[in-house]
Each structure stands twice: as C-alpha cells, then as structure tokens.
Amino acid sequence: MRLFLTLFKASFRSEAQYRFDFFVNLLGNIAIVGDFLITVFILIRFKNINGWLLHEIALMYAITEFGFGVYRFFGDGFNNFELLVLSGKFDTLLIRPASALVQVMLQKTDLKRLGLVAQALVVGIWGLQRCSFVDNSFYFYLPFLLLASVIINTQIGIILAAVAFWTGKNEDIVILGHYSTRTAAQYPASIYNKLFSNILTFIIPFFSVSYYPLVYYTGRSEDILYLFAPLLAVAAMTPITYFIWSSGIKRYSSTGT
DSSP: OHHHHHHHHHHHHHHTTSHHHHHHHHHHHHHOOHHHHHHHHHHHHHSOBTTBOHHHHHHHHHHHHHHHHHHHHHOHHHHTHHHHHHHTTHHHHHTSSSOHHHHHHTSOOOGGGHHHHHHHHHHHHHHHHHOOOSOTTHHHHHHHHHHHHHHHHHHHHHHHHHTHHHHSOOHHHHIIIIIIHHHHTTSOGGGSOHHHHHIIIIISOSHHHHTHHHHHHTTSOOOGGGGGHHHHHHHHHHHHHHHHHHHHHHHOOOOOO
16 A cells, blocks of 8 residues: 555656646546537437436446546556557566556556546536435445446456557557447447447446446336446456456566567
8 A cells, every 4th residue: 555655646746747737637628528418419309318317327427437537547557558568668567576557557647537537426416416216225325336437447447458468559459448338338228239238247347337226226127136236247357357467467578678
C-alpha cells in the first residue's frame, strides 16, 4: 500500500503540474455526454427501448461509465501499454523491486477522467431519483455495483494490455474489446443478439454489473441469483486476469537493447 500511494502521488503531481490544461480537460470530459444524449434523443421519439425507460437506462450508463472513469483515472498506463513493450521500457519496470503490475497501473494518473466519473454520478443521481425499485436495499447494493464495475473494467484493461506481450501492438484490440463493449453495455442486454449478449455476460462481463442486477430490482425478474452476477463475474475474472498477465510476463523477451 505504501508503494501504491508513493507512485500515485508522483503521478498525480506530474499530471497536476499544468493546472489550466488540467481544468480545461476536466471540464471537457464532463461536457462530453454524447453517448447518453443519443439515447435521450432516441427515447424522446420512441419513449422506451424494449420496455426500458430513460431513467432506467441512465442507471446502466452511470454504473458502466463510473467504473470506466475510475479505471482510467488510476490505470491509464494499461491503455498505452504497447508503447512500453515496443520501446523496451517495460524492462526497467521488471528490474525494480516492486510489482510490475502496480508500476504500469500508476505510471500515469489521468486526472481528466475524473470528469467522466462526475458525469456518471450526475446521470446516475438523476436516474436514481426517478426509478422505482422492488426493494429499498438497492441503495445499499449500489456502492457494491459501482465497485464491481471498477474491478471489471480494470481486469478487462489488464487482460487487453497483456495481449501486447504476444502481438506487440494492441490498440485496435483495446478499442474493440473494451471501448466498444463498454458502450454496448450502456443499453439493455435484451436488445442484442443472444450470441453478443452472452459474450458481454460470460466473456467480457459488463452486463453482470450494468444489466442483470437492475433486471431484478426493477421487477422484471424474481430470480435473486441476478444479484450475485457481479460477484461471480469478479470471482471468475480474477484468476483469468492473473494467469494471462503472468503468462505474458513469461512470454516477454525484451527488445534486445
């Protein structure tokens, strides 16, 4: 934990050095609500998406975006991990007496992503005030959902970053495997093809935190097992993430420089 805090402080000071640029970018991230505004315009015309109302979809959006925003805040290093592999700079992380995973995670703290977190909270609070739930325990359950979203986003980020150990470049894989699927998870799983829905449930499990718990709490299903979907997803992804990252490090052979 001490190492984590030390690296975080160093990265934070580096990002906050240019304060004007930081605040402009922060406000820019808050102002960019394009994905959700598209949903708003659609529902102004059609009123609902497969029976889901705007304020219910707002909660899905908020849960997904909150997890992504927090992940990018402290894990931005994974987003550009291919640069470390291709340049050979990953070598310097391996020879230090500290976890390479933690060093990659905190090599750059992207403070601008706090704008995404703020945006998700605003949209989520708006949706929360208008939703009706079958059980008031949702308000105690919601923090767990947000935490699970952060963990799932981080695990997916680590796995996709580790792909660079085998492929070298992985930018397109990150866009397809994380950005595109995260956007899809902002909408109900029921509107998608069953195959795609299963992928976002069992392989890239965004629906486990953004959809299934809300299916139960909005009264669309009485299957209480839906409430355990986030826990099962995190539990299943943890050993997979560790195995792929560890295998990638063993596969890494440096650049020869």
